Amino acid sequence: MIGLISATAAGAAARDRLATVWPDRTRVYEGPVGDAVRRAFGECEQLVCFLATGATVRLIAPLLADKSADPGVVCVDEAGRHAVALLGGHAGGANELARAVAEALPDCLPVVTTATDAAGAPGLDTLGRPVEGAVAAVSRAMLDGEPVTLAADAVWPLPALPPNVRPNSGGSWTLAITDRLVPQEDGTTAVLRPPSLVVGVGASRGVAADEVLALVEETLTAAGLSVRSVAALTTVTAKADEAGLNEAAERLGVGLRVFPAEELAAVSVPNPSAAPLAAVGTASVAEAAALLAAGPGGRLIVEKRKSAMATCAVARRRPRGRLAVVGLGPGARDLLTPRAADELRRAGVVVGLDQYLDRVRDLVRPGARVLASGLGAEEERARTAVAEARAGHAVALVGSGDAGVYAMASPALAGASDDIDVVGVPGVTAALAAAAVLGAPLGHDHVSISLSDLHTPWEVIERRVRAAASADLVVTFYNPRSRGRDWQLPKALELLAAHRAPDTPVGVVRNASRPDESWALTTLAELDPGTVDMMTVVLVGNSATRTVAGRMVTPRGYRWQA
Structure with a gap:
């Protein structure tokens, strides 16, 4: 439970907003501020104090007992501009809470000063595993770039450790990952306990x-x-x-x-x-x-x-690796989900198309292995990601849009057996991003069809286009046209035209959500296939789709038609 305490009307407004966002996770403490803080400190796992940091420090100082038992405390200023992780950054979860509070309040920024977070390195006490021994000293050595010997009995799916943490480093510090009892009298060894x-x-x-x-x-x-x-x-x-x-x-x-x-x-x-x-x-x-x-x-x-x-x-137990199949969205950073960013930071190995990985390298922890490859190597990337997970690593396999839509999830999971843990992270698809640019073309039943016949015979694609045409479905064409495949889109439009009027609205969106985004609204009869390439998504309306104030709209119910 998260205790919420405020002293002023402005603080109470922000407090109540947070209580509304998290109704099942929060408890509002009323009354004199000192009494409220003391009660919340004893009853809650975490506190958010809408108070000055100095006042909060003075109130909680007499209550402090032990780093492992004290709640995490976040302090938010009167204007709601900063959420400061004040106490229990790792053990109490205050760092993550500060980030969550900043997301929940408008124009609020998290302030996290823990050294490992500032350096982008995983804190040993944030890995969800028991840790003991010289944790602070070894963590400091990791951050200072001193050689730290990694002594692991097996490979476990952990975030990337800094490059100076490696087997046989020759340094005087040791990070042991083991279920065995380890002598720790010299104060140079931290031990992470795997669930083995x-x-x-x-x-x-x-x-x-x-x-x-x-x-x-x-x-x-x-x-x-x-x-x-x-x-x-x-x-x-x-x-x-x-x-x-x-x-x-x-x-x-x-x-x-x-x-x-x-x-x-x-x-x-x-x-x-x-x-x-x-x-x-x-x-x-x-x-x-x-x-x-x-x-x-x-x-x-x-x-x-x-x-x-x-x-x-x-x-x-044999360690089970972890494969996260991550959708990066259509391109814009603000359309990449927080969950996708979290999985990238969690990964020790990141696999993907080189141009997609270039967009998110800043989210990958230092020390992570980044395995990039070019166009046409989809099956190789899938095999690599599964093999790395089978070896015990925490792997993120990335794809544009949603990784499960014309992307990497299918080949990866087709080759993944039940000896690894698999997590899917959805992303905003190109169809959804393009539809948002055009208006509301997907307001009723719709279908997505790839026109690439590199892996699917054209006869199969044509049968699906004919079925969509006769069913009066809105159609989104992926992979519509390339230099080597220039006839498939005209043929597909011809099949649709047998069932739809020439003035059926058609939207063409290139690089949806990216800086060079462009789009056009035309009709089935007037669309020039020559303006379309592989970076383009083509949306063809159904018999009810119309143009309203320059936007493409498909009514939700046919009874609404004029």
């Missing part, structure tokens, strides 16, 4: 959470493993309601995952037992559940151990 371990547990009815936790922690410690890398506890479905197991999972901060006995019984394990077979229908609970939860490529690293009423075993 799953613990299978079996238990007798009525087992206490303390016994389960003690067994798990003793088992991990004996194996030299960190409890902070445990991603899940897992057991048989028959134990899903066991209070001790659920409480143990909750206290570890993980979920309790269950599997049916028949699935566990099919898993080959080193230590089957007759007792669980008689009790729940499978000869193994702890070992089999750990292996199943670890997924493809997982392996058992600690065999079953017992306490009086519980058993546990540990498996290590």
Whole structure:
């Protein structure tokens, strides 16, 4: 919950605006400002104070306890011009909150002074993973460009680290990414804990959470493993309601995952037992559940151990890479979505067409590998992105418009199996951008058709154009004409003309939303195909489309026709 506090009428107006934008995330605190701040500080995860920074500092100073526990605090000035991340930039989420507040309030800018954010580097405590050891010192070394040795057990999908963080750097600082216990007495090592371990547990009815936790922690410690890398506890479905197991999972901060006995019984394990077979229908609970939860490529690293009423075993997961398929929009920076920008900053590897990547290189973190290629290499880019994700990396595969519309999502996902995580980030398509320029041509049923026959036989394209023509659909033509393909557009227009009047409105938009954008509104009979190229989108209206005050409009319902 985000607590909102203000002291003046101007602050209250901005406060109420934010409360309206985030009705389910915010709570307004009324009354004397000091009392309001104290109550919100104790009750909320984050605060937005519409107060002077000095006043806010004096009010929260006596309340500070610990960096890991204090809420994130953002301070907004009276005029609403700046959202200052004042406290808990990383741990409390104040940096991201400041950016979100700035987006929600008009003409407001975020002010973030955390060193890693200012340098464009990922903060070690912002990666969504437990981090321990000499975090501040190693972070400082990373920012100062000092050699930092990267000691990772495996490749995990993380944002790009600065170029000075690399294996065998020879420096005196170390960033370890491991689930193993690491000596940290010298104060030169920071340890990032990946979610690599799953613990299978079996238990007798009525087992206490303390016994389960003690067994798990003793088992991990004996194996030299960190409890902070445990991603899940897992057991048989028959134990899903066991209070001790659920409480143990909750206290570890993980979920309790269950599997049916028949699935566990099919898993080959080193230590089957007759007792669980008689009790729940499978000869193994702890070992089999750990292996199943670890997924493809997982392996058992600690065999079953017992306490009086519980058993546990540990498996290590193979890292799952992450592939984000990102639509960059039609070209204008303000039509690139915040989610797309976030995914670019999150990626350690960015793959795409060279001219598209040139538009967003400033959003890619220093240290990220940028794999650019030219026109015609779509399938190669798709294979490269999937291969990098399979290797464990966080990958962003970019495409213009929406990556799922005549773009990179199709070839990439056609070759991606279930061993990687896939995220789709939608973008504004060329058709939508062109339609906005023309007016409202897509106000009723419409279809998009590519006239490129490089991969689709012309006979198929022609059949689709004929169907759209007879169905009276508004048609958007992608890839309408190039120097080597100059007859397809005239042929498609001829097919439409068999079903539509010569004065049917046609919109032609080139480079929609880009600095050299141009457009024209003409008719089906008067369109000159010679004015069209591959940077152009052609929209042909249906029988109801009309020109109104120089704009192309398709009524939403035919009953509205005059």
